[in-house]
Amino acid sequence: MKAFAALSMCLVLFSCNALLSNALDTIATDQSIRDGENLLSAGGTFELGFFSAGDPRKRYLGIWYKKIATTIVWVANRVAPLADASGTLRVTTHGSLVLLDGNGSDIWLSNAPIPVRNPVAQLLDSGNLVVRDAEGSDPNTFLWQSFDYPTDTLVAGMKLGRNRRSGFNHHLTSWKSINDPSPGNFTFQLDPNGYPQELLKQGSDIKFSTGPWNGLRWSGIPNLNPNPYYSYEFVLNEEEMYYRYELLNSWVISRMILMPNGMLQRFTWIDRTQGWTLYISCPIDQCDNYASCGAYGSCRVDTSPVCRCLKGFVPRFSQEWDILDWSNGCVRRNALDCEKDIFVKYSRLKLPDTRSSWFNESMNLQECEVVCMKNCSCMAYSNLDIRNGGSGCLLWFDKLIDIREYSDYGQDLYIRMAKHELVMGLAVSFGSVFLILVLTIRVLQCKKKKMKLPEGDSCENQKEDLELPLFDLSTVAIATNYFSSDNKLGEGGFGPVYKGVLRGGQIIAVKMLSKNSRQGLHEFKNEVLYVSKLQHRNLVKLLGCCIEEEKLLIYEFVPNRSLDSFLFDPTQREQLDWSTRFNIINGIARGLLYLHQDSRLRIIHRDIKANNVLLDCEMNPKISDFGLAKSFAGNETQANTNRVVGTYGYMSPEYALDGVFSTKSDVFSYGVLVLEIVSGKRNRGFRHPDHDHNLLGHAWRLFTEGRSMQLLDQLVENSCSTSEALRSIHIGLLCVQRCPDDRPSMSTVVMMLGSDIELPLPKEPGFFNERNLLQENTSQSQPNEMTMTVLYA
Template identity: 60%
Template sequence: MEGFATLVLVFSILRVSIAVDTLTVNQVITDGEAITSAGGSFELGFFSPDSSRNRYVGIWYKKVATRTVVWVANRQIPLTASSGILKVTDRGTLVILNGTNTTIWSSNSSRPAQNPNAQLLDSGNLVMKNGNDSDSENFLWQSFDYPCNTLLPGMKFGRNRVTGLDRYLSSWKTTDDPSIGNFTYRLDPGGSPQLLVRNGSTVTFRSGPWNGLRFSGFPQLRPNSVYSYAFIFDDKETYYTFELVNSSVITRLVLSPEGYAQRFTWIDRTSDWILYSSAQTDDCDSYALCGVYGICEINRSPKCECMKGFEPKFQSNWDMADWSDGCVRSTPMVCQKSNGFLKYSGVKLPDTRNSWFNESMNLKECASLCLGNCSCTAYTNSDIRGGGSGCLLWFGDLIDIREYTENGQDFYIRMAKSELDAFAMTNSGSKGAKRKWVIVSTVSIVGIILLSLVLTLYVLRKKRLRRKGAEINEREEDLELPLFDLHTILNATDNFSNDNKLGEGGFGPVYKGMLQDGKEIAVKRLSKESRQGLDEFKNEVTHISKLQHRNLVKLLGCCIHGEEKMLIYEYMPNKSLDFFIFDGMQSLVLDWPKRFVIINGIARGLLYLHQDSRLRIIHRDLKADNVLLDNEMNPRISDFGMARSFRGNESEARTKRVVGTYGYMSPEYAIDGVYSIKSDVFSFGVLVLEIVTGKRNRGFNHPDHALNLLGHAWTLYMEGKPLELIDASMGDSYNQSEVLRALNVGLLCVQRTPDDRPSMSSVVLMLSSESALHQPKEPGFFTERNVLEGSSSASKHAIFSGNEHTITLIEGR
């Protein structure tokens, strides 16, 4: 009996000691037991994945309601029963033993052990150390050196150049099987280091090289309020790492079984992980989609085209949308001193595995070095900070290049002098031919002018009075909108420098500028290839020059110089609304109070357009992209190129040329071409639902049904579950009654029938009062479908824009 009591006492002591964060040589963890880090963030023990009976030793979040495993020890050799144990050996290793006392997994260590113990740190790192030695340099072993599919804050993602240790991620085989899957995500040391996702040995994604601020292929990577990041590159180590800015945030980077590198953030309110960002964002991130010397642009159709001076290697394949064979030079390259370089801007740099770099050179030295080496195909700065420094050279074919609208880089590709001369002539036009034409025309016209002089003087005299009257009227119109000369705009934008480019839409590129008095401006430059034309330019000038409201963007003037046509606006420092609400990282900036202010501001701006302005204006393209935010995050409605005005008693009109953005257009407008103020009300309702949910209506998908965002929101609202719609990134900052009212108003605005939708004056009143609201009827476009389906008596000539660009569809009457 006394021996039994002693055994019970020892067992109790053992159980109590396991409750802390350390495991010593005399202790074991059996299945069902666990140790917890000192701060309670992580737990180590035995577990089984969902739908699996296999047992594994792993580490998971302690404070997360849904068990989320971040590291697995025996991922390749699972236990088939709950008889396994984890113990520390006197040699300073961790081992897992099965029911027959056979070692199925062991850590390694080449250092001598003295009083070894294993400790689970609050970072999630399981370390083996000697006694109380907490110096990470002296650890016998640590799990952070052997990651599985998850990168945690403080982990090093890269290589130790001295020991050869390679810390990389490998995917689980499936969500229920943590064994090593098909995909790896690791730092490739060849040339200028970059991160590669591989399926087996095949590269599927590439981050591009580090440029001092971010990886070239991660334009979305920027300083933020959630985590800080760094890339360390010295004689000893090369690695990427991140640390939390706010310790209360839980975030992790995961390589999924499908090969996607994704960052998730835990939201306590919804007890769920939300996707914060993804390395792969679209098809252009698929490695080498356009082949060698091909360049990808996601908003172009087709996505791939050859670089200047190159043509498809097999045109027939390109005609079938198979771009994998890439492009070849139109003129064979002969290495000569007369060779030069063609600049490409705003791109993801080509694959750097066959590259060379030097951090101490400048760009001019870099160009000279490349020109003197016949194998060098391109060059650029290796570091873009402070105007650029360092040298990066490519050798061999250039592959995996794509264009970006922001945070792209410049690089210079080697070209033959004849090609560069041809480009220069194309850009400048055939000046010689024009000069000859002018001479011949002048000689011919001189005689005609002399013969017509008397007649011309007579006609001019007769029209003098009428012309004076016309000039007076024209000056009065000009006074309504100031004219900027081209020289002023060129100086303000640094000759339309790519560094000042804010973005690009159907109208053309938009540049930031600064006038001599220090005033910041935004310049919309009508592109020669613009799908919107002179009519839209004149339309925007006509309408917005007459509008003045705090929730409308202010047009400062325009510039017309030959073929150059530009609109000059006040500069909005916080970009457009879509930049925030649809981005997992940026959406954290917009709490509910800010979103409610934005909703109300847009409503007041529309009310002014529909009711209070000199002309009743129908915007016809209201969307998140066309709502700009000033420095205080107040909304300003912009882009009036598609707007139309009503006079007198007009209430609606019909058009054969439907313009707008799929996902925001009302049914009667998209199908029959009928537009009215209720068309804008529908677009406003879509926008309200997007602001509340953080989801786009266009492309919305749900695993349980085929409804779009409107149908999904209406269904949950009618089922009494509207709070499930709220964007998780808002946390608990929202006022429940305001959110419910906004959702109700949004659903009233997207009702199928125009007569059922409220006017904007009613909307403004409903948002600002506490009166009872009607129950919304089923919305228009309840499910995702082609807006041109269905019967219609109107012919269809439609211009639908995506979230950023316009697509034209023409169908004969």
């Protein structure tokens, strides 16, 4: 009888659990959720339950999309994971949510609300977990809600901002890593000082500012435009200030997430492809870096250099600007005289940091100017709202910081200037007209006479050269101790590289074009013109060039040299633990995404390899060597060439065989590099006793047999995250598929690396067995270290 009673009780419990798992969206004080049971929102959109991230021994209570279970949008106990699968969620009679471990100890507790007679917890179809009275469903009477405590994700209807009376702050905090939900080092929150703006911070350091809200969007996110899928809202009243978005179509799924690497990204789910598509990403270029050009400096990403002083201002330290260090910004050319000052209009700007600002919603622009003119501390003014011709008043009372220029977007800003600037402006305008006239005559003369100028001395190239930072040969010679062998860092196909120290203490790397270089003057100019226009944290920074007796490129000094010097060296490889390797994989992907999508020109590198990835002092990757790069216009996707250049072992099949290159050619090279980083082995020259495949074929074979982890470098087994390693191998194989159309774009690669979305199965890689295509005696030197050129008739 006892056994029968126990069995009956088990069946009852099983039935209750099945109901909880399959039907309920609500639990009362006499119910609970155990590990393995779930709450499902009424519309079936969201699910609540227990999950593990990277470590299966750590269990968390979270909320995720029902049909995308790997996408977690909220975590309760992110700082106190359960040690096993014994967790239980209950609602107390006092109206609190409590998470208990197997011993009955509190692991996590919601804020204790005002006691009610009959509290229940409910998972709403918005993804909001709420505690309310069983008799009431008015959102204004909720006792507690998860929307008040976001983790790293903002979903539709969730507020990002502050309660002005209580000071309560709704903000995002990144995960520590993609496999660790504990709080990371990045936050995204509304700053209440002055006129509100959203700030992305790493610790206490500001990394990115959205700029102020202008009625339509944040001033610094011009692509946040109205569309049929979302509506955006910024609310500022006596009670609260917040930003939120709503979905206008029920079939649209969208989320905004603060990634562990500090990227703020909005994704949209596409049912057709069963994957997340990146919609917006911030920051995307150097001009998005907070205060990148200093006070009164303006950043424009499609110019070289990207920073310049606003008109009427000059560099604070001109020597620093000569070597592209803009951090100390600019100062006024002429001192202000309060009663005689004027205001100069600057257009198409991201408005400056508003933490030292004042605003009034009812003033017009003329009233705004009067108020600013009367206050000698007022440095600039602008409309608060740009809709319907503009309204409201926004004043700045400190240095103007974090300004950038746009070509098609932006707002008007009126900056206080000395009256002398008006006279100087007229003189400069006359001089500019005269200069344009002279240049026009010069161009016409070139065309009329059909002058055959020496290479590098055409009218077009003269104009380009004027835009480049030039170094004297004597300056570089002194910096490198006259190109001493003691200063030599290495030598590639182009020529030697030297370490140098400029007079101001700036450490540089000098790349010299050798007389016998396989890269000629064309490649030298190519690298200068491309790299000088590219500014990204994962691209090497070009400081200038020298075109006197020697052709020299002056770069920022990257202390840890190239990736191959670590990855393929038996002793140095030990410095590359798994987290470092995964960071390098991510950084290279972001750099390529910038080249392919976010830079002014769509640029194909054409020589992505371990030698061309440099590592800074923190082992962050920087893509280098743009001598073989090609640019596309916005509507171009591929091109042909009869001069195939690149490195065997990294070349895509369509490029090596047919001379067809596209962004997918770089994707193939990236995939090869990912597999090399994971394995610590070169693709070319790879040998295995069981088969004759190269590294790509070996990785494919292990993947199809379910043995991908055997590809992993044994040196990182102890520090490795299994899920990250498997995902990296999977992504690498997707990138090296034979057909270019099958390979993902770099934006998709970045998304796949930074999320837990399900990945499609890869097809067989290109160059499955490369030795059948290329003769082993192509070169006697290490193939991976040489850039090859193949000429076709």
